[in-house]
Amino acid sequence: MGDEEVLARRFEEHRGQLRAVAYRMLGSLPEAEDAVQETWLKLTRTDPDAVRNLGAWLTTVTGRVCLDLLRARKARREEPMDDTFVPDPVIRPLTRTDPEQEVLQADSVGLALLVVLETLQPDERLAFVLHDLFAVPFDDIAPIVERTPAATRQLAGRARRRVQGATPSADVDLGRQKEVLDAFLAASRGGDFEALVAVLHPDVVLRVDAGALVRDTAASKVVQGAKTVAAQALTFAQYARYARLVLVNGTVGLANAPEGRPLSVMGVTVADGRITHMYILADPERLEHLDLAGVLGD
Template sequence: MAEQDWLSDRFTEHHDRLHAVAYRMLGSPGEAEDAVQEAWLRVSRADTGQVENPAGWLTTIVARVCLNMLEARRNRREESAGALPPEPAAPNASATPTGQADPEDEALLADSVGVALMVVLDTLTPAERLAFVLHDVFAVSFGEIGAIIDRSPAAARQLASRARRRVQGAAGASDAARSAKREIVEAFLAASRSGDFAALLEVLDPDAVVGEIRGGHAVAAFFAGRAQAARLALVDGVPAAVWSHLGRPKAIFTFTVHDEKITRIDIDTNPDRFHDLDIVILTAGDKEPR
């Protein structure tokens, strides 16, 4: 009984970090919670007699669960391709990442990972993904990573290095695409507030869709003179619009953009779905956080 109490206390103590590891690796809050629960089932049946570092031991178990989930996801996608869910904001790490890069560069890389992961992580193998996330975001040593994936520390370092190059290469392109989308969303909101029908048509695709409203002219007519209270925002790092009341989001507008035209606008008014979103309200001239 005492051992179970000790296990429960250690698991509770490290739960937030374990969830952050799973969230970053899997890209979904629901899957992350499933991974943490599966890890607890394994932990509760384990022999803890030789556990000297509970935090490292628990992280290893969660990482192995996530690795299995990533491999299962990859196998499913060989039959039916799909996109990763939106990535969460990068978690704060208490340890300093190690490696050849300058510490400041490493920190910037970790901060930009939220956007870059949307573009790159799904192209990595599960082992590459695990090595990159655990080392570059959570400062887990290559020796520990190698033990999780049954590779040598040198092989784990190579996997992380290969993944890092892809992330760094995609970060610039991802930021440029986000900046262009922000300008389009800003133009749409300005035209909507002023009731400028012609300006709305400029940013809308002729076949634009909003719910049951179809066609650029119909969408422009619907929004002309509206969106007075909607504000430009980043939602999980992606340009969007948010309507708030008394400081609480009441509606989130997300935009699909193709060839510099808005092809679809989705409006979510369910506040229960807002809790897991990272929402940053922007004003004119604000720089997007990295």
């Protein structure tokens, strides 16, 4: 086995974590893959014998690559998106029922957290993601953000307070989540307005991202209140019969692909038996990157 093949095999052992880091940093599945690939290229240009801890080295390099991407977004004033932005969801078949096992999945970070991360400054996001989510020491993060370890700790602390203050509480039991989504689907398919209102929290927030091409139209929106959101759900009741339960970022959600054509993916936050937050991605361009047919078995 050649040296390059050995190096590639060692890299593959860490790919899952690197993809998880990049996804949390960028909220975009294609960009996360690009960042991991860039990390691999940087590794091939480095003397591996000089790297004492390959996993730690790869994680920090991936973080640096993602930080550069986030800074470039900010410079172009393309990101963060407005209030309607929904990060790329990770879709899996609804085959596992043990929530503890789902939490162990590298990409099971909730959409609610990703939405909050989008509001952070790039340096804050890096410090929080690497330290709080992947236990990277501040001494290793500091050189990336060009700050002292103490200042880097402050960055992470500031980010942590914003995350804790904005991330909604959620029921992690997949069985209870499924009961709520089943009730939501039944009410939608039956056109039952009162049943829809009953399954929604009075202050439920619906966020719909229809994509950059139609972001200035009514298709992308933020709507609040059970009756208002229920009315919106009934507007699309004709498509509810195509919706299927799936795992969206580790929690029960819905994927909608009538006649095999990806239409939308919805992630939700469930608390106390009702839906408190709904995140719908209906961007045709980004939906093309999701393997909905494979997940739905179509």
